Amino acid sequence: MNYWLMKSEPTCFSIDTLQSLPKKTTAWDGVRNYQARNMMKDQMQRGDLAFFYHSNCPVPGIVGIMEVSSQKAYPDPTQFDPSNDHYDPKAHPDKPIWWLVDLTFKRKFTSVISLAALKNHPQLSDLFILRRGNRLSITPITEPQWHIILSMADHPL
DNA sequence: GCCAACGTTGGC
DNA sequence: GCCAACGTTGGC
Secondary structure (H helix, E strand, O other): OOEEEEEEOOOOOOHHHHHHOOOOEEEOOOOOOHHHHHHHHHHOOOOOEEEEEEOOOOOOEEEEEEEEOOOOOEEOHHHHOOOOOOOOOOOEOOEOOOEEOEEEEEEEEEEEEEHHHHHHOHHHOOOHHHOOOOOOOEEEEOHHHHHHHHHHOOOOO
C-alpha cells in the first residue's frame, strides 16, 4: 500500500464536508494536472491512506486522514459536463482525459498539523510539499514520513 | 521543439 | 492583495 498527501481549499471542499457526506466518501474530482492525475490513475490502490491538507486558508496544514476506497481509478465525470467549472471540451466519454479515485473519511485530528510545524520538524526536510515552489495537489509520502507526521497528530506544539 | 506570454497556485 | 514559482499554450 501507498501513502499520499492531498490538498484541498477548505472553502471549496473541507474535511468537515467529507465527514458529513452520507457515506463519508467523495470522488476526488476536478484535478487537472497530469502528474496528479497519473498518481490517481496509475499508482493509487484501494486501501492506500492519504493525509487531507487544507491549503489557501488561515492555518494551512494537515487536518486528518482519508482512505482510497474505489477499486481503481475511473473517468472524472466533470470533464464531460459543460456546466461544470472543470469541463474539458477535449475529453470524450470514449476517450477520457481525467481520472479519479474515491476517498473515504477515516479521522480528523483534534488540531491542525500546521505547515509551520511540518517545516520545523528536523526529519521532514525531504517532504515533497515543502520543496520550493511545489504546487502539486497530490504528492507521495514515504512510510517513515507518514509515521513521523502521525506522531505529530493530536500533540499541538 | 523552443520559448515568451499567460494563467494558476498558494503562502504570506 | 502581492508575488514567486510553476504548468500550459501557441506562434514560429
